Amino acid sequence: MDIESLLLGTAIGDAFGAGVEFQDRDWISKHVNFKAFVNARNKIKVPSDKLKLFTENYTAWDYTDDTEMTIGVIHALLSSEPFTEVLLVKKWQEEYDKGIQLKGFGRNGHGSMRWYYSKEKTIEEVRDFQRHRINPGNAPAMRAVPLGLINEKLINHYSEINANATHPNENAIISSQCISHAAHYLLIKNNDPKKIIDYCLEKVKVNSEYSEYLNEVNLIDIEKPLTENDYSILCGAQPITAPYFLPGIKGVPSDSKFTAGCVLYVLKISTSPFDALKHSVKLGGDVDSIASITTGILAGKMGLSSIPQFMLDNVEGVPYLKTIAKQFKKIIS
Secondary structure (H helix, E strand, C coil): CCHHHHHHHHHHHHHHHHHCCCECHHHHHHHCCCCCCCCCHHHCCCCHHHHHHHHCCCCCCCCCHHHHHHHHHHHHHHCCCCCCHHHHHHHHHHHHHHHHHHHCCCCCCCCCHHHHHCCCCCHHHHHHHHHCCCCCCCHHHHCCHHHHHCCHHHHHHHHHHHHHCCCCCHHHHHHHHHHHHHHHHHHHCCCCHHHHHHHHHHHCCCCHHHHHHHHHHHCCCCCCCCCHHHHHHHHCCCCCCCCCCCCCCCCECCCHHHHHHHHHHHHHHCCCHHHHHHHHHHCCECHHHHHHHHHHHHHHHHCCCCCCHHHHHHCCCHHHHHHHHHHHHHHHC
16 A cells, blocks of 8 residues: 555546536536546536636646545544544644645635635534535545544544534445445455445445445446446436536536445446546546545555556645655554
């Protein structure tokens, strides 16, 4: 396992995915060939007064909140303080503030946490917003990979803390735990990716809804191209319907459960980090989260040799990510 490759892969998947985030799957199929960066954020189908949330202060190859919050989790693990919800929020705030110091503004992304950073809501109000949603946001899943590298006995507990810090919601907790265990399964145990869903179902106490979903995903034939029915299993109703975001497009909605299921499917079928990035982006929708997790995990497992050089040359923050990787490697080893 290579921590440096894991973090660089996470940022590359995140940054490339961010350029085509919330685009329809069919549009991506026509316009993205993975030979150059595509910035389609001004094409996201939201009201004009909302579009600036996705375009303002955005630059191609910036990584987003996915990588930023993953780094925050690592800093919490590096801390001498107990691993708690309070510590995590503190480290995410510090990392967000670093982005402001570097760029002059907060990093792009951030769903409900934007309210906390802007002081529109308290962290308790953010938690209350996510607590009983049928479609909790995917932040707990997108930042959970580092928790798969700790002592296996702590994974479920720490992953629950990770979710409860912002999304104290049953499905968000399960999603955080599934992603952490998936990372542990591939990076620490180095086991067969085709059995990754079975492993997560064994290690995580899932509810009936989640169990039914993952078992259906597990039955998708990985030897054949995805069918429309397969997409509806992976991503829910297609096109996406409200309250899932972004309604009207074909793709993965911003939802913890569907994010985790798509990640496990992509990890199950991918043969390299670049293969994972392509599979993730081609799903459409909230692809930067899927791509950051899958590209990161497989880069940590296989290295970066499959990643095109233009991606390695252009992604934001390489020296910073390498420094964090060195620090994290010491406590992991």
